[in-house]
Amino acid sequence: MKTFDWKRYFNPVLSELDAQGLQDWAESLRTQFTHKFEEAPHGDLGRWLRAVDTLPRLPDVRGQLNAPAVTLETAQALTETEQQDLEAGLRGLMPWRKGPFRFFDTFIDTEWRSDWKWDRVAPHLSDLKGRQILDVGCGSGYHCWRMYGAGARRVIGIDPGLLFLFQFLAVKNYVGEVPVDLLPVRMEDLPTNLEIFDTTFSMGVLYHRRSPLDHLLELKSTLRRGGELVLETLVVDGPEGYSLMPEDRYGQMRNVWFLPSCDTLLRWLQRTGFRDAKVVDVTETTTGEQRSTDWMRFNSLQDFLDPEDPSKTVEGYPGPKRATVIATKP
Template sequence: MATFDWQSRFASLFQSLIDAGYQDWVQILEEQLTRRFNDNPHGDMARWLTALEKLPGIPGTSVDFNSPAISVQSPSALSDSERNQLDEGLRGLMPWRKGPFDFFETYIDTEWHSDWKWDRVAPYLSDLQGRRILDVGCGSGYHCWRMFGEGADRVIGIDPGLLFMFQFLSVKRYTGDVPVDLLPIRMEDLPENLEAFDTTFSMGVLYHRRSPLDHLLELKGTLRRGGELVLETLVVDGPEGFSLMPEDRYGQMRNVWFLPSCDTLLRWLDRTGYRDARVVDVTETTTEEQRSTDWMRFNSLQDFLDPDDPGKTIEGYPGPKRATVIATKP
């Protein structure tokens, strides 16, 4: 089986963490990644590595991190052979859920318009210039690249999905050694009270946690004093104190636990010690924002809504509505 040389891949990140005084975290990461890649490798690892290695090496590439589709560009047109290699490699990393991306004019129309979410959130962020950022549940790293494009000093995304990591590496193949990394670990794998980040994002994670208050406390532990939390999650209409707990599935998702009202969410943030929490956006998710595409051919939102009443999920719950909240660690 092909092996992933994670020691070389993360060497620059680890050295930067050591230089910043986080030697203990690096030791923990080395143990976690040894277990992940060496002791119990994923059965699809060889296939994903092969797909990544098919991507052609193109001299003189550049990447536009600020365009709606993260755009990898070349000073000259690709040859037919390079174009075929590119298509084969990128399609070997399907399904593509978070994006979009543009590799040398091959447009990856992902399931989610993650650029729409960024456009809703970005106007309310503190200046990201020079900040150290953590993106929890980052998927393929689309938002990590957008954060770097806004001037972040270093961005670390975490997501346990290994396919997401290889999709991220397909972009990084063309960026050089920029200070943006994706670690295939879970939130609970982070040391407690790390206090290493100026801004922590958690977008699309809270409703997957059995204990949302514990998740908020874990997020607070990642932040330095005065750091900023950017939280996006599913919500429902209702008074303070109201939260929907699905009987089983929500929109065909099994691992959905709590969908609070906005006022309840603000109360949770207050009780877990945040300050100045404010709802900056509430938007209903539509089948234009989340849908099946040629790059994600499985069922999507249109299949998870009531066909007779698209304002409800197929289980009869209120349709997906997402709120973004920004708060500060005192």
């Protein structure tokens, strides 16, 4: 099986962590990557590597990273062979869930219109210029690119899904050595009390955690004093103190644990030591924002809602509604 030269991709960010005095974290990552890519590689690793290697090498690629579709451009049109190779490589990395992306003349219509979420969140953020940012559960890195496009100095995304990593590298191989990286690790793999990030995003993660308060404490530990947390999660209507714990699945998802009311979520943030927490957006998720496409051909939101009453999930719970909260670490 073709091997992944992980050192080529990760040595720059690991060296940067060393330079910031985070040698223990960098060494831990080296150990994890050795195990993940050399000792116990994923069964699909070879297929994903071949897909990335199929993408044509092109000169003078420019990235438009602050547009609804993260876009790659080149002055010279692709040849027919290059276009065929591009299409084959990108389709070898399906399903594409978070985006959209435009690779030259190829538009990847992802399952999620992640640009809609960004448009809801961005007006409420502190100026990202010059900030060091962590994006927890970043998926393929779509929002990481948007954060860098908005002026961030350095962006690190974390997500254990290896397919997401290779979708991210499909972009990064074209834009080059920019300070945006995706580390294929879990939140619990991070050292405690990092306290190096100016802004930490956790969007679409909290409801997947068995202990939401522990997740909030982990997020707080990544932030420097005065740092900003941007949290987006599923919520339900109800008074302070109320949260929904599904009996089994929620919208066909097994790993959904707690859906709080907005007031409960604010209380959780207060109890875990954040201050100035405020709900800046509450939006119902629609089948316009999440749906099956030619680039994600599996079931999607329309299949997870009650066909007789689409305001409810197929299990009879309230349909998906997402709140964004911004809070500060004292």
